[in-house]
Amino acid sequence: MLLEQIETASQYIKDKTGQFKPEFGIILGTGLGALVKDIDISFSISYSDIPGFPVSTVESHSGKLIFGELSGKRVVCMQGRFHYYEGYTMQQVVFPVxxxxWLGIHTLLVSNACGSLNPEYKISDLMIIKDHISLFLPQNPLTGQHFPxxxxxxxxxxxxxxxxxxxxAADIAKANSITTHTGVYVSVTGPQLxxxxxxxxxxxxxxxxxxxxxxxxxxxxxxxNMRCFGLSVITDIGIPETLEKAELSKIIAAAQAAEPGMTLIMKELLTYL
Structure with missing residues (x-):
C-alpha cells in the first residue's frame, strides 16, 4: 500500500537523520547538482538505500538525498530526480515529494533544464516559472486510488x-544582474526532443x-498544500526556423554555465522564507 511505503521510507530516513527536521525541499535538475556544494551537509543518503525509493538512471543525476543547512534553513535536497520516461509510474516519480x-517539508523549490520556445530567451538564461501546461496526459500523479x-x-x-x-526571485535576479525571464513551462513525456x-x-x-x-x-x-517555486535553465533553443541538433554534452554545459545564477537565487530566496 502506498501510504505504508511512504511511512516506511520516511521512518528509515528519520532513523538515519535523528533530530534533524527539514522544512524546505529542493529538487535539482539535469546538470544542476552544484548547489549541494553550498549546503552545510549533516547527512547524505543514497536513493538505493531508502526502502521504496526509485533510483536515478539518467546521466548527471547523482541519486542522493542531502540533508543540511542552506542560508540558515534546514533543507533536504534531491541530487537527481526521476522522470516518467525512465519507465517509472507517476506515483513513483512523485514518491520522494x-x-x-512526511518529513515536515512545507515549501518545495524545483529546478530543471529545458528548451526555449520563446525567441527572446537565450542559452543559459534562467526562467522563473509562473505557470505550467501539462501534456503528460493521460498520465497524472493524482490518478488512481485517493488518499485523504x-x-x-x-x-x-x-x-x-x-x-x-x-x-x-525576480527582484533577486534584477539586483544581481542575472538574466532572468518569467514564463510558462510546458511538460512533455520525452525522452525524444x-x-x-x-x-x-x-x-x-x-x-x-x-x-x-x-x-x-x-x-x-x-x-x-506545499508552497512551490520553479526555476528553469535554458539549455537549448527550440525555435523551428533556427533549430540545431541538441547534444547532451552541450545541454549540461549550458546548465552549468547558468548554475551560479540559479544557486544565488535559490540561496537568497531561502532567506525570505
Missing amino acids: RVMK EFGDRFPDMSEVYDNILVER ETRSEYRILRQLGGDVVGMSTVPEVIAARQM
Whole structure:
C-alpha cells in the first residue's frame, strides 16, 4: 500500500537523520547538482538505500538525498530526480515529494533544464516559472486510488507557483544582474526532443519553455498544500526556423554555465522564507 511505503521510507530516513527536521525541499535538475556544494551537509543518503525509493538512471543525476543547512534553513535536497520516461509510474516519480511532506517539508523549490520556445530567451538564461501546461496526459500523479492524507481529491491549481516567491526571485535576479525571464513551462513525456512542428504547437499553446519533469512533482506538492517555486535553465533553443541538433554534452554545459545564477537565487530566496 502506498501510504505504508511512504511511512516506511520516511521512518528509515528519520532513523538515519535523528533530530534533524527539514522544512524546505529542493529538487535539482539535469546538470544542476552544484548547489549541494553550498549546503552545510549533516547527512547524505543514497536513493538505493531508502526502502521504496526509485533510483536515478539518467546521466548527471547523482541519486542522493542531502540533508543540511542552506542560508540558515534546514533543507533536504534531491541530487537527481526521476522522470516518467525512465519507465517509472507517476506515483513513483512523485514518491520522494510525498516522503518529503512526511518529513515536515512545507515549501518545495524545483529546478530543471529545458528548451526555449520563446525567441527572446537565450542559452543559459534562467526562467522563473509562473505557470505550467501539462501534456503528460493521460498520465497524472493524482490518478488512481485517493488518499485523504495527501489532501483534496480535486486540488485547486489556479496558483501553482507561489506569486510572492516568483516576485521575490525576480527582484533577486534584477539586483544581481542575472538574466532572468518569467514564463510558462510546458511538460512533455520525452525522452525524444520535439520536432519543428511540435515546437510551433507548444509555442502557440502559450509555452515559453518545454521540458520533461517538474510538473508531476509540483502537482503532488500542491495537493499536499506545499508552497512551490520553479526555476528553469535554458539549455537549448527550440525555435523551428533556427533549430540545431541538441547534444547532451552541450545541454549540461549550458546548465552549468547558468548554475551560479540559479544557486544565488535559490540561496537568497531561502532567506525570505
